[in-house]
Amino acid sequence: MAEEVLVFGAWGSPFSRRVEMALKLKGIEYKFIEEDLTNKSPSLLKYNPVHKKIPVLVHNGKPVAESLVILEYIDETWKDHPILPKDPYERANARFWAKFIDEKCLSAIFKACWGACWGEEKEHEKAEIEHEKAVKEVSELLQFLENELKEKRYFGGETVGLLDIAANTIGYWLGVFEEASGVELLTREKFPKLCNWANEFVCVTAIKENLPPRDKLIAYFRNRFGAGNASK
């Protein structure tokens, strides 16, 4: 029986791109279904009734949801180009940092980029203070990642691994958020290793082929969240 692999995703989502990156790395053929997130398909709702979100991987009719769960499933199903190391401690380390990125980094980055224009109008001074706090928080979080990278080419060592893929939000989307909002977060001066890593990351074929067009992405985020904290 021919293998059927479907990916339900959205062009601009780092989470669904993660799934595609992993599949591409392993040379797995799949069919991509672009979801309109304002009008979700019955198939998506059927395959992910709990969260009703993308990405969902459907392998021979069986759905897997949650991007990090999907990455591990992909690694365990298709053994070529492993993205998780064999050693349990190193696996634990990769899982820890992937969770760190999803749980802490993204929301802090959003707050730093669009905190001032998020939700209701705030007094200018209060918004300024909150903005500075958010920028400081992002800086602290990025420092942890900078330290974790050490002298490695990738988080995964010599080749791209699960943690590199999970860090796509830092490696590509962060730059987009910065440009869309005008807020500088990942500076070469403070984070030389992370910046080098980001440059290497986006050059890897399987990654490069799965990055949404930068201009389109910048325009999308500018539209959705406004042009950042520039004084009005």
Place this chain on the structure above:
Amino acid sequence: MAKNDVKLLGVWASPFVMRARISLNIKSVNYEFLEETVGSKSELLLQSNPVHKKVPVLIHGDKPICESLVIVQYIDEVWTSGPSILSTDHYDRAIQRFWAAYLDDKWFPAMRRIRGAQGEERQELVDQVVEGLALLEEAFGKYSKGKAFFGGDQIGFIDIAFGSLLGWLRVTEKLGEVKLLDEAKTPGLVKWAESFCADTAVKSVMPETEKLIEFSKLLMAKMKGAPPPKN
């Protein structure tokens, strides 16, 4: 292995610490439990978990492992001679990881907020939690296949992730004066909860609800800035 080769930093009341303890028990691993003092963090904790400064932290040899679900998977992968915690089938493993993530990302955070919430917000949270329990009841029916646990005959990953939260669920029910786990709506889960709490790997590390209630009252008082209630 020498007993002090495996240490666990934790606090008795934490459901996340409990997950690590249950897992070590399942694998019959001897370990040293280092109880943190509530309200202060030891040097060892700050050194071994500089990112989050939280328990649990498993220290194996000199290597620290943090985040409860990461710890449980680590334990499962290192001590392979004991019963498996995660399924051997990779699709089933994905399902198990999915539900554990759901519990930690959606269900438990909603449940924790019930006690501090009021009015419409509170009702919404209760509805979310009850809806979640209906989903978990369905999942239980599907994955247990008539056996006692989500993992079948033995406690597995979902059992540990969910069962560790039962203590705080009961606290919320009692202090929040709300029924969450209902025999009429989720009979499977009610029975499962009994089996879980009676299991040998769980019994010795499941805190008594009364003690958790006292602890919770103390915490709430501290948060509100009031002096702690006199015992």
